[in-house]
Amino acid sequence: xxxxxxxPLTIVGAGHGxxxxxxxxxxxxxxxxxxxxxxxxxxxxxxxxxxKACLNGSMEEAALLIKSPAxxxxxxxxxxxxxxxxxxxxxxxxxxxxxxRTLPYGKLALATGGRPRTxxxxxxxxxxxxxxxxxxxxxxxxxxxxAHLVPGARIAIVGAGYIGLEVAATARENGMxxxxxxxxxxxxxxxxxxxxxxFVEDCHxxxxxxxxxxxxxxxxxxxxxxxxxxxxxxxxxxxxVFAADVVVVGIGLVPNIELAQTAGLKIDNGIVVDExxxxxxxxxxxAGDCTNHPSALLGRHIRLESVPxxxxxxxxxxxxxxxxxxxxxxxxxxxxxxxxxxxxxAGVCEAYDRVVLRGEMSSRSFALFYLRGSRVVAADTVNRPxxxxxxxxxxxxxxxxxxxxxxxxxxxxxxxxxxx
Numbered sequence: 001x002x003x004x005x006x007x008p009l010t011i012v013g014a015g016h017g018x019x020x021x022x023x024x025x026x027x028x029x030x031x032x033x034x035x036x037x038x039x040x041x042x043x044x045x046x047x048x049x050x051x052k053a054c055l056n057g058s059m060e061e062a063a064l065l066i067k068s069p070a071x072x073x074x075x076x077x078x079x080x081x082x083x084x085x086x087x088x089x090x091x092x093x094x095x096x097x098x099x100x101r102t103l104p105y106g107k108l109a110l111a112t113g114g115r116p117r118t119x120x121x122x123x124x125x126x127x128x129x130x131x132x133x134x135x136x137x138x139x140x141x142x143x144x145x146x147a148h149l150v151p152g153a154r155i156a157i158v159g160a161g162y163i164g165l166e167v168a169a170t171a172r173e174n175g176m177x178x179x180x181x182x183x184x185x186x187x188x189x190x191x192x193x194x195x196x197x198x199f200v201e202d203c204h205x206x207x208x209x210x211x212x213x214x215x216x217x218x219x220x221x222x223x224x225x226x227x228x229x230x231x232x233x234x235x236x237x238x239x240x241v242f243a244a245d246v247v248v249v250g251i252g253l254v255p256n257i258e259l260a261q262t263a264g265l266k267i268d269n270g271i272v273v274d275e276x277x278x279x280x281x282x283x284x285x286x287a288g289d290c291t292n293h294p295s296a297l298l299g300r301h302i303r304l305e306s307v308p309x310x311x312x313x314x315x316x317x318x319x320x321x322x323x324x325x326x327x328x329x330x331x332x333x334x335x336x337x338x339x340x341x342x343x344x345x346a347g348v349c350e351a352y353d354r355v356v357l358r359g360e361m362s363s364r365s366f367a368l369f370y371l372r373g374s375r376v377v378a379a380d381t382v383n384r385p386x387x388x389x390x391x392x393x394x395x396x397x398x399x400x401x402x403x404x405x406x407x408x409x410x411x412x413x414x415x416x417x418x419x420x
Contacts, residue, residue: 007032007106009321010095012085012259014038015047017111017288017310019066024318026075032106034077037097040138041082043069048307050142051166052337056174057146064139088263090281107321110271110279110286111314112256114305119158119217119249127220130231132246136163148246151175156234156244158217160187162336163250165200168209169338178209179242181234183216191334192349196368196380199361200338207339215240220247253305255290268292270303275327277317285320287313296329297395298348306334331396333388340364344388347378347395356406358387358413367391374400386413393417 009025009032011018022036038044045064053059072079084098088108095103116135118124127133134145145167148155155171157164160182172178184190186197187204201211221233221241234242255270266272266280270292277285277293288310292303309332316328336343341364352370359366365383369376369391375398379391390413394401399418405411 008104009034009107009109010103010105011036011109011111012088012095013109013111013113013288013290014040014042014044014079014081015111015113015288015310016044016066016307017113017314018109019044020311020314021109021111021287021318022077023067023071023075024315025321028318028322028324030318030322034075035080035103036072036077037080037083037085037095037103039082039084039098040140042139043067043072043079043081045139046307047137048335050139051136051163052170054139054142055136055146055149055167055170061139085259088259090263090265090284093283106283108281108284109317109321110260110284110290111288111310112259112286112290113310114253114255114289116250117252117254119251123219126222127231127247127249130220130222130229130247131225132230132244134246134248136167136248136250145246145248149174149176150245153177153245154179154243155246155248156181156242157248157250158234159250159252160184160201160211160213161190161250161252162188162334164248165204165338166336167248167250168204169207172204172207172209173339179244180204180209180211181215181217181236181242182211182213185214187211187213192345192380193355193368193370195355195357199382200341200343203339203341203364212236212240253289255303257290260286260290268301272301273313275316275329276320276325277313277328278320285317287317293328295332296327297331297398302332302348304332306332308333331392333392340383342383342385343380344385345378345380346388346392347376349378349380352377354403356403358407359384359409369394369403369406371401371403374402376401376406390414390417 044066087096154177157180216237218237219235220231222229223232260271261267271286289305295302312330319326333346354371356369367381367387370378376394381388
């Protein structure tokens with residue numbers, strides 16, 4: 001990556017990574033022009049509240065903006081919004097936009113994020129046309145879904161990941177009858193342990209949510225609705241049928257790699273980048289949900305779907321563009337708000353051989369530590385923000401700990417840190 005920061009830079013994308021990159025570049029000393037292109041007609045905004053505070057109306061839409069309009073002006077960032085980039089020509093260093101314009105670049109940053117994984121086949125296409133069927137990724141999705149959150153109405157949610165369970169909690173708090181269908185044998189199966197899955201599922205059941213795990217959707221039933229048709233029930237492979245007034249599907253995210261792939265960049269479950277967020281093209285960096293990066297912590301490449309990852313990668317990419325190589329080494333972390341639960345997770349919950357509980361699950365305030373041998377590789381915390389911060393440090397330092405001390409509330413976690 002050339003260290004000449006007088007080049008014109010274009011950022012493709014308008015999420016957390018793009019917003020952070022746009023302003024971090026100036027802080028790192030970028031002197032050239034900066035143009036940010038987003039396919040929605042809005043400045044970059046937060047997506048996590050879309051399934052929570054924004055969905056229930058307790059958060060004003062203006063508060064969703066990641067950075068104020070003034071911050072882009074101060075950073076001299078030109079924004080082109082409501083326009084898609086339809087092609088990338090790396091040899092000519094040129095972008096083609098959906099409105100027919102072509103845009104040259106000197107350096108390029110891809111922060112294209114992802115989109116909801118959709119139901120397959122004709123059944124999925126037919127369902128997507130129904131006015132009471134939703135995926136949840138954009139502010140427009142949240143606005144339309146909010147109008148259907150009517151007390152007493154029946155909502156069926158396909159998928160018991162973070163999005164599905166957050167929508168379930170919001171809908172239940174709005175007085176709806178909530179059913180969650182999950183094909184896997186437990187909720188949050190892809191991201192956490194059986195212990196935390198069981199706790200979260202129990203919290204939802206106690207709140208009045210019907211959860212059906214190991215249940216695969218087969219088809220929908222429809223009824224006429226004006227000029228089209230609306231979904232009235234979901235049919236599952238085991239023969240069960242669930243009536244519904246509104247349907248939300250949250251079955252994962254697909255990284256937006258098509259632009260990079262067509263341009264010939266290296267792709268492998270995302271846009272492949274090195275520890276400095278460089279792609280296979282020396283003039284292009286990438287950050288966020290769309291990237292597959294090397295993790296020193298895990299010893300392999302990984303694609304993460306999280307705001308902290310997008311923000312930290314953007315800072316690394318900004319430094320790289322400005323000729324300051326600062327490798328991305330952050331501990332992955334995630335969060336989810338459901339009812340009164342503030343769930344925060346650090347590390348990646350895999351390849352552990354022991355689980356240590358600190359606190360009592362019944363108190364709805366505890367931490368689960370996942371150990372490989374005598375080292376903490378991941379942690380889940382519920383309503384324990386201080387434990388979460390210390391867990392991140394324990395994971396980062398990869399030091400040996402005594403499981404008995406982790407579990408003992410009389411032993412401050414800070415005492416287990418080398419650097420305390």
